[in-house]
Amino acid sequence: MHGREAIATLFRTEFARATMVCEVEQILEYGEWAAMEWRDPLGLRGCGFFRVRDGRIVFQRGYFDQLSFFRQHGLAVPDHCLG
Template identity: 90%
Template sequence: MSPSGVVREWVRRFNAADVEGLAALYAEDCVNHQVVTEPLYGREAIASLFRREFARATMVCEVEQILEDGEWAVMEWRDPLGLRGCGFFRVRDGRIVFQRGYFDQLSFFRQQGLPVPEHYLG
C-alpha cells in the first residue's frame, strides 16, 4: 500500500476508534512524536496512547488534503469542533515507521471539556 493509502486507512480506523486496527498499521519499532509530548517508541506504546485518548475524548479526523513524496505522506486535517493540525507519516513496506503530528493541545483539552494540566497555564 502506498504511503497515502496507509494514511487513508489510518483515518478510517481512527474514526472507528479501532485501536488494534490502528496499531497494526505501525511497524513494531516505530516512533510516534506528537510534538506536544515526548516521542513514543514501539507499537504497544502507541496502542496504549490510542486506548487512553479514545477513552477520554471523542476524536474525529476529517482530511483536508494528503500529499505524498516517496516514503512520506503528509496529511492536513481538521475535526468537527474546529481543531486543525497536520501529520507526517513515513511508511515502509506498508507500515508506519515514523509519525510526527502538530496540533494545539490546549485547544483540544478545552474543546473536549478535559482538565487543562497546570503546566499549560504557567
C-alpha cells in the same frame, strides 16, 4: 515511543478521554513521506507527517493546538502539558 504495545496503550488512553473526529482535508505524498492535513467538526485543525517503508509507518509526527483540544472537550490540562 517505540513498539506496538506502547502505541496501542497511548491510543487507548487518549481516545477514551474524548470523542475525536478527524476529517481529512488533503494528503500529500513524496516517496516514503506523506503529510495529512485534517480538521474536526469543532474547528480544530492539525497535520500529521508519516514515513512509510514496506507498507508500515516507521515514523509519525503530528501537530495541533492541544490546549484548544482540551478546552473544546472540557478536559483538565494534564500537569505535564503546563511546563
